[in-house]
Amino acid sequence: MNGCTLRIANWQNDSGALRAIREAVFIHEQGIPPELEWDEIDANCIHVLAMDSAGKPIGTARLSSDGSIGRMAVLKDWRGKGVGSALVQCLLGEARSRQIKQIGLNAQTYAVGFYLKFDFQPAGEEFLDAAIPHVRMVLRLSTDMVE
Structure with a gap:
């Protein structure tokens, strides 16, 4: 992940940056209606924010209190450069630290x-969410792993 940094974001303080990434990817690029993108749990999730070397937001993902990763979005120009992997690794670390x-x-x-x-594994049949095919996946964590 060249020239990028990650940090845990706070919805109250960082919602503008988080929303901008998700709007670009989900609403504009994938055509998801805004009313399906925004929900009431954002304020209670752990968000991670990826930024380029100039501090511009380029990726985000969230972890909810029930252990669900969601709203994983990386701007098009940054895909395939390790940003998504870094976001997942960061959230897995957060989940382990919370004994999820x-x-x-x-x-x-x-x-x-x-x-x-x-090591996520499919757990069920394909389904549509916002008219996009999805598959449920799960990962069992060992909380005693040392990173």
């Missing part, structure tokens, strides 16, 4: 291979 034993996520089907690299 299982992580779940709803992966867009094209991204299943990406999550398999982290």
Whole structure:
């Protein structure tokens, strides 16, 4: 991940940056209606924010209190450069530190291979969310791992 930094973001203080990334990826690029993108749990999630060397936001993801990773978004020009992997690793570390034993996520089907690299496993049939095919995936965490 060349020239990028990650930090835990606070929804109250960083919502502008987090929203800008998600609007670019989900609403403008993928055509997801805004009313399906925004929900009430953002304020209670752990968000991670990736920024380029100039401090411009380029990626984000969130971890909810029930152990679900979601709203994983990386700006188009930064895909394939390790940003998404860094976001996942950061959230897995946060989950371990909070003693979360299982992580779940709803992966867009094209991204299943990406999550398999982290040992997530499919858990169910393909389904549509916002008219986009998804697969539920889960990862059992060992909370006593040393990083």
